[in-house]
Amino acid sequence: MNGALSIGVAGLGTVGGGVLRLLSDNAALIEARAGRKIAVTAVSARDRGRDRGVSLAGMRWHDDPRVLAEDPNVDVVVELIGGADGPARGLVERAIAAGKPVVTANKALLAVHGAALAARAEAGGVALAFEAAVAGGIPVIKTLREGLAANRILSIAGILNGTCNYILTRMREEGKDFAEILADAQRLGYAEADPSFDIDGIDAAHKLAILAALAFGRPVAFEAVHIEGIRGISALDIGFAGELGYRIKLLGLARASAGGISARVHPCLVPAAAPLARVDGVYNAVVIEGDFVGRVMLEGRGAGAGPTASAVVADLIDLARGRTTPVWGAAAGALSDAPSVPISAHAGCYYLRLMVVDRPGVIADVTAVLRDLGVSLESMLQRGRSPAEAVPVVLVTHETREDAMRAAVARITALDAVLEPPTVLRIELPG
Amino acid sequence: MNGALSIGVAGLGTVGGGVLRLLSDNAALIEARAGRKIAVTAVSARDRGRDRGVSLAGMRWHDDPRVLAEDPNVDVVVELIGGADGPARGLVERAIAAGKPVVTANKALLAVHGAALAARAEAGGVALAFEAAVAGGIPVIKTLREGLAANRILSIAGILNGTCNYILTRMREEGKDFAEILADAQRLGYAEADPSFDIDGIDAAHKLAILAALAFGRPVAFEAVHIEGIRGISALDIGFAGELGYRIKLLGLARASAGGISARVHPCLVPAAAPLARVDGVYNAVVIEGDFVGRVMLEGRGAGAGPTASAVVADLIDLARGRTTPVWGAAAGALSDAPSVPISAHAGCYYLRLMVVDRPGVIADVTAVLRDLGVSLESMLQRGRSPAEAVPVVLVTHETREDAMRAAVARITALDAVLEPPTVLRIELPG
Numbered sequence: 001m002n003g004a005l006s007i008g009v010a011g012l013g014t015v016g017g018g019v020l021r022l023l024s025d026n027a028a029l030i031e032a033r034a035g036r037k038i039a040v041t042a043v044s045a046r047d048r049g050r051d052r053g054v055s056l057a058g059m060r061w062h063d064d065p066r067v068l069a070e071d072p073n074v075d076v077v078v079e080l081i082g083g084a085d086g087p088a089r090g091l092v093e094r095a096i097a098a099g100k101p102v103v104t105a106n107k108a109l110l111a112v113h114g115a116a117l118a119a120r121a122e123a124g125g126v127a128l129a130f131e132a133a134v135a136g137g138i139p140v141i142k143t144l145r146e147g148l149a150a151n152r153i154l155s156i157a158g159i160l161n162g163t164c165n166y167i168l169t170r171m172r173e174e175g176k177d178f179a180e181i182l183a184d185a186q187r188l189g190y191a192e193a194d195p196s197f198d199i200d201g202i203d204a205a206h207k208l209a210i211l212a213a214l215a216f217g218r219p220v221a222f223e224a225v226h227i228e229g230i231r232g233i234s235a236l237d238i239g240f241a242g243e244l245g246y247r248i249k250l251l252g253l254a255r256a257s258a259g260g261i262s263a264r265v266h267p268c269l270v271p272a273a274a275p276l277a278r279v280d281g282v283y284n285a286v287v288i289e290g291d292f293v294g295r296v297m298l299e300g301r302g303a304g305a306g307p308t309a310s311a312v313v314a315d316l317i318d319l320a321r322g323r324t325t326p327v328w329g330a331a332a333g334a335l336s337d338a339p340s341v342p343i344s345a346h347a348g349c350y351y352l353r354l355m356v357v358d359r360p361g362v363i364a365d366v367t368a369v370l371r372d373l374g375v376s377l378e379s380m381l382q383r384g385r386s387p388a389e390a391v392p393v394v395l396v397t398h399e400t401r402e403d404a405m406r407a408a409v410a411r412i413t414a415l416d417a418v419l420e421p422p423t424v425l426r427i428e429l430p431g
Numbered sequence: 432m433n434g435a436l437s438i439g440v441a442g443l444g445t446v447g448g449g450v451l452r453l454l455s456d457n458a459a460l461i462e463a464r465a466g467r468k469i470a471v472t473a474v475s476a477r478d479r480g481r482d483r484g485v486s487l488a489g490m491r492w493h494d495d496p497r498v499l500a501e502d503p504n505v506d507v508v509v510e511l512i513g514g515a516d517g518p519a520r521g522l523v524e525r526a527i528a529a530g531k532p533v534v535t536a537n538k539a540l541l542a543v544h545g546a547a548l549a550a551r552a553e554a555g556g557v558a559l560a561f562e563a564a565v566a567g568g569i570p571v572i573k574t575l576r577e578g579l580a581a582n583r584i585l586s587i588a589g590i591l592n593g594t595c596n597y598i599l600t601r602m603r604e605e606g607k608d609f610a611e612i613l614a615d616a617q618r619l620g621y622a623e624a625d626p627s628f629d630i631d632g633i634d635a636a637h638k639l640a641i642l643a644a645l646a647f648g649r650p651v652a653f654e655a656v657h658i659e660g661i662r663g664i665s666a667l668d669i670g671f672a673g674e675l676g677y678r679i680k681l682l683g684l685a686r687a688s689a690g691g692i693s694a695r696v697h698p699c700l701v702p703a704a705a706p707l708a709r710v711d712g713v714y715n716a717v718v719i720e721g722d723f724v725g726r727v728m729l730e731g732r733g734a735g736a737g738p739t740a741s742a743v744v745a746d747l748i749d750l751a752r753g754r755t756t757p758v759w760g761a762a763a764g765a766l767s768d769a770p771s772v773p774i775s776a777h778a779g780c781y782y783l784r785l786m787v788v789d790r791p792g793v794i795a796d797v798t799a800v801l802r803d804l805g806v807s808l809e810s811m812l813q814r815g816r817s818p819a820e821a822v823p824v825v826l827v828t829h830e831t832r833e834d835a836m837r838a839a840v841a842r843i844t845a846l847d848a849v850l851e852p853p854t855v856l857r858i859e860l861p862g
Binding site: 018022025026030031032033034035131137138139142143145146147148149151275290291293294295296297298301307309310311312313316317318321322324329330331334335 | 449453456457460461462463464465466562568569570573574576577578579580581582583648706709721722723724725726727728729730731732735737738740741742743744745747748749752753754755756757760761762765766
């Protein structure tokens with residue numbers, strides 16, 4: 001137990017550089033907390049010549065990450081390449097086959113191949129740790145899998161993508177539209193050149209799939225997550241939401257009910273006073289509700305070299321101390337087989353914003369459709385008059401089933417006086 | 432590893448009853464997450480006849496908790512008696528001497544005798560776990576000791592006593608004075624019949640001492656915590672604070688600086704927009720700042736049977752899985768010997784509220800004292816006029832050293848026109 005733990009790091013981008021810097025800057029403190037030295041002895045990356053601002057002196061270089069996995073002088077493999085397939089997956093599979101614990105920040109890999117990887121890890125008695133895969137530096141994996149392990153988890157709600165939260169926060173604060181803020185976020189480095197992974201909700205859905213698996217003790221099921229992104233959110237809707245006492249957030253939401261597990265990522269209206277509504281900018285936050293603990297909220301930076309390195313090295317310290325946990329919180333045989341609940345079975349309140357021709361009778365037509373489909377209205381808002389022109393109308397429903405809402409929206413969209421497909425947003429009361 | 436873990440529980444009050452209920456209600460889930468059954472086989476409490484709403488069938492009864500510690504069929508001892516000395520301490524010492532892991536919710540015991548107990552536990556290679564001792568169900572011990580273990584912790588700030596936060600929240604919402612809300616809180620069960628432990632800050636200081644030891648990796652030092660309670664807070668000050676954009680909270684604050692570790696519990700003014708300012712009622716919250724992770728905040732219920740039981744059983748699951756950590760995060764030999772910084776060396780901004788005779792020249796006298804001691808004023812507030820009567824005057828200083836402030840307050844108190852000792856509150860910007 002007192003020999004140094006020898007680490008091989010594959011992938012030396014922002015996070016990899018951060019891990020090397022953290023292990024070097026805080027070496028004495030980490031040794032005290034880990035009970036032994038943690039030393040990077042081998043690395044692998046695409047470009048050997050690139051200056052990463054950290055010294056690679058004394059570390060073996062492997063062009064092929066799969067060779068790093070089999071380096072006999074590496075005790076633990078850290079995978080920071082990213083991507084659900086390709087070299088990252090190959091590396092992790094090789095490391096597990098070689099009996100080496102793996103630490104990864106790769107949410108896509110875990111969300112898509114997590115069940116198969118967990119089976120391999122369990123068969124080989126090898127640890128697979130991934131605190132850095134969800135919500136950056138916030139120790140939410142440890143909290144769900146260990147800290148709240150005594151609880152039946154009832155629900156999870158989280159702001160899991162910093163790019164989306166940053167964009168929505170700036171849209172609200174500046175009253176500007178999505179495209180303009182996205183372009184500025186790209187210029188400032190808060191959004192990728194190809195932003196679809198973030199703004200279409202895929203990244204948040206990967207993270208939610210992981211959290212839901214841990215929370216409800218069942219194999220990870222990314223394909224069962226209902227996903228909508230934030231491209232359709234306009235400054236107009238953010239303004240109306242504010243007027244109604246809400247903020248628009250992209251949330252990941254998972255809930256256990258008698259019918260099974262629901263998991264969905266979509267923009268929604270959250271009461272302005274709710275704890276999650278007040279989490280702004282690049283911050284992430286997760287609200288977990290357990291049957292004994294009640295509501296617990298964790299908030300912090302969800303990305304970046306420092307926070308992500310903090311999570312990777314926490315996993316290394318756990319391994320150095322011999323602290324391990326089954327990948328999904330329990331052995332495969334002890335996991336639940338609860339079914340997934342489709343989004344069509346969702347029930348909740350809805351915000352519906354139409355652009356209609358401002359003429360008598362339009363509201364009567366719209367509300368007749370809602371009545372016919374059993375959708376009950378809580379409130380209606382029409383600001384400004386402009387006869388025979390397009391004006392926005394906002395409707396808020398009482399609790400309604402998703403399938404009824406969809407049928408109503410289809411009929412409303414077909415009305416002559418309705419000029420474009422309505423904006424439909426779910427209203428949530430997380431935590 | 433697959434045999435049942437046999438638990439002895441000493442103390443069957445609210446928390447003890449909660450632990451028994453949780454282990455029974457969630458038995459299947461706990462077995463899956465722990466990898467083995469966790470069964471209470473022995474109990475000890477004062478009154479055998481009392482109805483606790485949970486069945487004690489099949490559990491051995493020990494009148495003397497120390498005998499429970501030596502029960503050969505008990506693998507792990509859970510101490511829920513409470514109190515820094517007496518039977519709780521005797522039980523924990525006996526259990527450690529008998530080589531049995533201990534799980535406790537006892538913050539007083541840990542804060543006062545934690546260094547000696549850690550030495551015994553380390554010498555005996557025995558685990559001593561205490562997630563439930565701080566902030567109830569919020570996994571803050573695990574977060575500091577494991578989740579953020581890669582970080583040099585810079586500061587901690589927390590709302591650590593639900594009773595005080597409940598009283599201060601109601602005082603603000605209802606505009607009522609301390610004594611009235613305290614009496615009502617006692618009637619409703621939110622405050623003890625003898626409330627001094629909570630309202631004088633002792634309970635929060637126990638918890639802060641534990642958090643500071645973990646955060647800064649040094650032996651626990653309760654005697655070095657500066658403590659002030661909330662008895663002196665008036666509705667008048669809460670009102671003025673609100674007018675200035677602040678809320679009054681009882682915070683535990685610990686910080687590492689070049690000179691050493693400062694730790695203090697006192698009521699203070701927090702900007703209304705700060706995350707901690709918005710934590711109301713019986714909720715607890717802790718903001719931790721680490722050098723790599725940045726700011727992380729945890730929020731949840733700080734007391735009560737359910738949340739505390741959640742923390743106790745999380746510790747039991749860790750033990751069942753073989754996950755252990757040195758008591759103060761590192762072996763005794765690897766702990767820091769950083770000195771404690773006395774409150775007299777504190778520097779910060781202050782809120783000062785005087786009751787003065789409303790006559791010309793009084794403010795000039797007060798500000799002359801401040802000038803003479805080098806205390807610079809940021810703002811001054813005097814509401815209402817009432818010549819020759821008592822009126823409140825509020826002063827807010829720029830950053831000032833505590834000792835200069837104390838000297839100034841002594842001189843101001845001695846002025847003829849100052850009618851009662853001033854209220855002095857520190858202004859904090861946590862997180």
